[in-house]
Amino acid sequence: MPSTARFVLDPAFAVGDVDPRLFGSFVEHLGRCVYTGLYEPGHPAADAEGLRTDVLELVRELGVTAIRYPGGNFVSGYDWEDGVGPKESRPRRLDPAWRSTETNQFGLSEFMDFVRKVEGTEPMLAVNLGTRGVKEALELLEYANHPGGTDRSDQRVAHGDKEPYGVRLWCLGNEMDGPWQIGHKDADEYGKLAAATAWAMRLVDPDVQLVACGSSAQFMPTFGAWESTVLEHTYDLVDFVSMHAYYEEKDGDRDSFLASAVDTESFIENVIATCDHVGARLKSKKRIDISFDEWNVWYSSRPETERRNWQEAPRLLEDVYSVTDAVVFGSLLIALLRHADRVRVACLAQLVNVIAPIMTEPGGPAWRQTTFFPFAQASQYGRGRVLQVHVDSPTYETAKFGEVPLLQATAVADEETGAVTVFAVNRSRTDALPLEVSLRGLEGLTRVAEHSVLTDADPDARNTLDEPERVTPTAAEGTSLDGGVLRATLPALSWNMIRLS
Known part of the structure; x- marks a missing residue:
């Protein structure tokens, strides 16, 4: 068993180029994500349209590149027409998905205004294939993207948006394999509807x-068979199949929780295998890629603090993330980057308040959760070409995944500047992990520009309203680059970003 973790970086051995949309996020009409999250008219920081400028500033800092909307489970019972036009005439509706009352004061136009103000991001819209179908999807597309001269496009113009939105990314429903989903369908029924809608x-x-909707999780009993059947109907009509995955610590098994990315990588590779099998069977030269459009740490088994009794914007799913959660979160990001050749879109669920990197208080401040920092660093420095990383690392035993490496790592080369950024997680809860990285064909790298580390003596330390900056990244000491070898020490239970220039 090695005492030092090692791997080799060589630009001749690459995974693929990072699609910027890998750093997407997700806004759903759920809890306080929208109302008193990103949208709060009357807040001291609200702009003329009711968007919180303090939240906008944090979203820009986070580096989000695509934003999925409006759901999520919400979309399967949503009539998009309720959220357009004069606000005073928009109806109040029951939202059965989250047992809340939807005021529809925030809709498509407000969302597009938000996207424009974030800058550097693009919208990703979902159509309702739960209670609605082809006709309603076409009308939404016409409203959003057609220049004018038709009923729906002229409605958009009359509502104040003269220019079309130009939305490129569209989800054909959400989690339609899930029995919890409004309008749940079997794979054959959904596949036919998705194909008709796509065409x-x-x-x-x-x-x-x-x-196209893939399985809601790898543990679904229909996993694999669902993807196969759906893609048989839609293979030549869609570009992506979706993946969703959430992780939490259960029954005090923190070691398995820290190894959650093992499941993520298995999930990705199994979906790729299924996609390619269907393509081979259909004798198609087309390749289906992955939209991992929901992922995060989510303590879904915890009891909710608010009852779902048709409140407006109740406090739902407001997990407060620890250092341990941030380390797992970072390992999930690394897993996505390690499969950047096929994972072309990914959306952190969600953006504000609801299992989110950004928290707000109604009428009060906004602040960064611990998970904010790995995402912001990866979005800023994880653009370029992902290099292959095969680690030789000490391991530890987990109840759920067996023997697992202590080191989870990837590296991204910026081909314009020649810089290389290593993202690494040390899963050990007790010991620092020495790291050595041999650089081949990277003679232009001469110095360590930065080694940022997120860790804390208290693995349960969190950022809260009372202590919004309790946990922040710090500079590591002793990291060196000499003779083509990077040497560093990764603290116990830590997320690390090492930039070489």
Whole structure:
């Protein structure tokens, strides 16, 4: 068993280029994500349209590149027409998905205003294939993307948006394999509906990119068979199949929780295998990629603090993340980057308040959760070409995944500047992990520009309203680059970003 973790970086051995949309996020009408989250008219920091400028500033800092909307479970019972036009005439509706009351004061136009103000991001819209179908999807597409001269596009113009939104990314429903989903369908029924919707949408706008619903999780009893059946109907009509995965510590088994990315990588590779098997069977030269459009740490088994009794914007799913959660979160990011050749879109669920990196208080401040920092660093420095990383690392035993490496790592080369950034997690809860990285064909790298580490003596330390900066990244000491070898020490239970220039 090695005492030092090692791997080799060589630009001749790469995974693929990072699609910027890998650093996407997700806004759903759930809890306080929208109302008193990113949208709060009357807040001291609200702009003329009711968007919180303090939240906008943090979203820009986070580096989000795509934003999925409006759901999520919410979309399967949602009539998009309720959220457009004059606000005073918009109806109040029951939202059965989250047992809340939806005021519809925030809708498509407000969302597009938010996307424009974030800057550097693009919208990703979901259509309702739960209670609605082809006709409603086409009308939404016409409203959003057609220049004018038709009923729906002229409605958009009359509502104040003269220019079309130009939305490229579209989800064909959400988690339609899940029995909890409004309008739940079996794979054959959904596959036929998704194919019909995709075919019709391409008639209206041939440039759209479409995401078919994959399994809601790898543990679903229909996993694999669902993807196979759906893709048999949709293979030549869609560009992506979706993946969703959430992780939490259960029964005090922190060691298995820290190894959650083992499951993520297995999930990705199994979906890729299924996609390619269907393509081979259909004798297609087309490749289906992955939209991992929901992922995060989520303590879904915890009891909710608010009852679902048709409140407006109740406090739901407001997990407060620890250092341990941030380390697991960082390992999930690394897993996505390690499969950047096929994971082309990914959306952190969600953006504000609801299992989110950004928290707010109504009428009060906004602050960063511990998970904010790994995402912001990866979005800023994880652009470029992912290099292959095969670690030789000490291991530890887990109840759920067996023997697991203490080191989880990836590296991204910026081909414009020549810089390389290593992202690494030390899963050990007790010991620092020495790291050595041999650099081949990277003679231009001469110094360590930065070694940022997120860790804390208290693995349960959190950022809260009372202590919003309790946990922040710090600079590590002793990291060196000499003779083509990077040497560093990764503290116990830590997320690390090492930039070489």
